[in-house]
Amino acid sequence: MKPIDCESLYRDPRHYDLQHKDFVDDIPFYLRQIKKYGEPVLELACGTGRVTIPIAEQGIKITGLDISTPMLSYAKRKATMKGVDVEWVKADCRGFKLDKKFKLVFFPFNSIAHLHDLESIESCFLCVKAHLEDDGRFIIDVFNPRLDILMRDPSKRYPVAEYPDPDGRGTVVITENNTYDAASQINRIKWYYKMGDQAEEIVEELNMRIFYPQELDALLHYNGFTIESKFGNYDESPFVSTSPKQLIVCRTCG
Ligand SMILES: C[S@@+](CC[C@H](N)C(=O)[O-])C[C@H]1O[C@@H](n2cnc3c(N)ncnc32)[C@H](O)[C@@H]1O
Known part of the structure; x- marks a missing residue:
């Protein structure tokens, strides 16, 4: 497992x-x-x-x-x-x-x-x-x-969500990109968290079985x-x- x-x-x-x-x-x-x-x-x-x-x-x-x-x-x-x-x-x-x-x-x-x-x-x-x-x-x-989403260009970013940062750093903006592995049927998604005007993004991985x-x-x-x-x-x-x-x-x- x-x-x-x-x-x-x-x-x-x-x-x-x-x-x-x-x-x-x-x-x-x-x-x-x-x-x-x-x-x-x-x-x-x-x-x-x-x-x-x-x-x-x-x-x-x-x-x-x-x-x-x-x-x-x-x-x-x-x-x-x-x-x-x-x-x-x-x-x-x-x-x-x-x-x-x-x-x-x-x-x-x-x-x-x-x-x-x-x-x-x-x-x-x-x-x-x-x-x-x-x-x-x-x-x-x-x-x-949705095959169109799975097959998206991994070099492009797409919007996910925006909400007020619970730690008061302004607005959190999440964007994503993804790469689909057709053999394992796993969509490997990355979420990029931008906190207010902080330059650095936090990156989280989300691997979803299709x-x-x-x-x-x-x-x-x-x-x-x-x-x-x-x-x-x-x-x-x-x-x-x-x-x-x-x-x-x-x-x-x-
Ligand atoms: C998308 S969230 C859904 C939460 C909630 N059901 C909702 O509808 O908002 C997915 C949840 O699955 C939980 N999860 C992932 N793998 C799990 C597992 N093997 N057993 C139990 N929970 C798991 C995560 O911890 C997370 O809280």
Whole structure:
């Protein structure tokens, strides 16, 4: 199993939250799925609780699991400040054992792309199966790969985000470039953080495994899942060639 290589990117959760503060589109989607399939709920790779905390605020029983100590500590602090109850677990989604089962396990916001090799993906799926109730559902949210983005000129920079620096150095401007390795299906992205008028940039690496639609369906199928729905976005529109997302709802076979 390949080691996880994203710790550095998530070492300061304040930047993660500021970068994504306006992104809330997926929360109503998960609330609808929880209404349909029930609770308790387990979120894999919950990060700063961007999705976990709004779900818990609805009184839903939710466990958030993540491998990053800084992300989890930040999530815990936010939940405590808001007075919401979440069970936080520090664990690797490729090898966890909790003493309960869930009606819904979800793996949001492209986090599955941090799993680069077959063994990692299959170990994670095995853990999910062991923690699903018989009638439970598993939801994966990952991009529908865009070849135009993967094949971009690596010498060019593209905008990612802008937000106020939490350390008061002005505006943080993030740009990126990428190189796609077609053999391993890893998109090797570099994020360049420019803090205000500081001359030097901080560079972080983000290596994302690309999952082609038929490949992801087959991986689920051959690991004992039946796909019930595949949506192309959070509005539950059907998955088509041009869909931005692969949003898969599945259950275990048999
Ligand atoms: C894109 S963030 C998603 C955070 C949150 N779910 C959200 O939607 O905002 C990806 C998260 O995956 C976590 N992660 C990466 N590899 C992991 C692993 N093997 N097990 C558990 N968490 C992992 C990172 O620590 C990070 O918090």
